[in-house]
Amino acid sequence: MKIEELRSMPIPELKELLEDLKDELANLRIQKAMHQIDNPNRIRQVKRDIARIKTLLREYELGISKPKLETKE
Secondary structure: OOHHHHOEEEEHHHOOOOOOOOHHHHHHHEEEEEEEEOOOOHHHHHHHHHHHHHHHHHHHHHHOOOOOOOOOO
């Protein structure tokens, strides 16, 4: 996921996406342990997306950048 896409999302959606990605990462780790993973590179992608979202939320918290306040409808 690109950072531009994440910046266009409001904070509640970012937090929801973060939780979904954490769940996906847990499932991928289980699949890896059981040698049933289809795409091992997906673990790396999910970790990076989690890091991007956490970084963006921290920027908002520190006031480095401004969040989008309105929700998509």
